[in-house]
Amino acid sequence: MSYTGLFLPLGVLASVAAWNFARHKGLDPYRWSVVCLLFFPALLALAMAKRRQRVGDTPAFREQWKTLSSYDTDIRAAVEQLSTLGPAAVDQFRLSYADVQTKEAIPLILADLEARWAAGDRFDGLHAQAAQLDELRRQGRLSDRDYEDQKRRLAKRGRSKALWSGWWWKAPLLVAVLWMIWPRQGVAGLPTCEAGASRELVRRAIEDADDRGQVHRRLLALDQIRELNFDAERQDRTCAGSAVLNSGERRILWRLYVRDNRILTNVSGF
Structure with missing residues (x-):
């Protein structure tokens, strides 16, 4: 396969990996996934x-x-107080305390977290997005229909976040996509008589021929190549040419054909 053929599958793989890496590192996943898809x-x-x-x-x-x-x-008292609200509240307290690292701020942090909890914030980022939707609706920039649709999507994403946030479903999907777009040798992969792949098949057939170790053949050149017959339906091609071997020049015939998605060759005359 050429490097050009590898560009798309590698780009798709890099894009999916970049999305997850960027989210894990707190960077912009959209920008990085597009950049890695293109490069x-x-x-x-x-x-x-x-x-x-x-x-x-x-x-x-x-x-x-x-x-x-x-x-x-x-x-410890603050952690015990917030533990009734769940581990997300305790984690948020840890983050907020680390920003200031002063005990005088503990009552203010507790009051802020409890107020946010009472307002419906569960420290998962969804509450802020819901508040933004409310503000857009209040400003008239979002219709009632779009508002309800966005709210439903937000609620659905909150319920399914843990289910869809891992690699367990992305890896099989990526493998399936790569399998569908990966170029395969087959009907369209039969090389012409002059193609480099055809020359390589002829070289292998000649040099790997069973001669019981008596002669070590080497193909030095293959010239005067012409096509004798080509059956497009059966994917069968017959070629002729002048093979320069280390033992002399020979007129050879070779047949290229496809079996089980593999390109095979038969060479005679050497």
């Missing part, structure tokens, strides 16, 4: 890019947080 080596730059993360998400602070949440009385 798949850009995936290497994405792999080396640093993850955009808050202080509370760094490994160093996570280790520090284990100690703080276990032994610091103020932080």
Whole structure:
């Protein structure tokens, strides 16, 4: 297969991988997936890019947080208070505290998180998007029909986020797409008599012929090539040419044909 034929499948593979890498690193998945689709080596730059993360998400602070949440009385009390709202609230408290890292801010952080929870925010990013939809509707930039449609999609995405957020479904889908678009040798893959693939098949047939080790043949050149017969329906082609071997020049015939999606050849006259 030529490099041009590999461009599309490699671009699709790089685009899917870039989408997941960019989301994991906090970068723009849309931009990176398009860039890698058009130029798949850009995936290497994405792999080396640093993850955009808050202080509370760094490994160093996570280790520090284990100690703080276990032994610091103020932080431990706040964690116990927020644990009734779920692990997402506790994670949000960790991120907010890491931004300031001062105990005087703990009451303010707790009040803000509890107020957000009471307003319907579950710290999954959907509440802010729902509020944006409400604002667009209030400004008249979104019709009632579009508003309801977007709200339904938002609710559906929230329910199915965990189900569709892994590689378990993307990997088989990607394999299926690559299988459908991958070029295959077959009816359209039968080379002409003058093609490089045809010359290579002839060379292998001559040099690998069973002569019980008595003669080591080498094909030095193949000239004066012409086509004698071609059956398009059966995909069968007969060619003739002058083969220059290390033992002398020979007039040879070879037949190219397709069996089980494989191109085979029979050579005679050498």
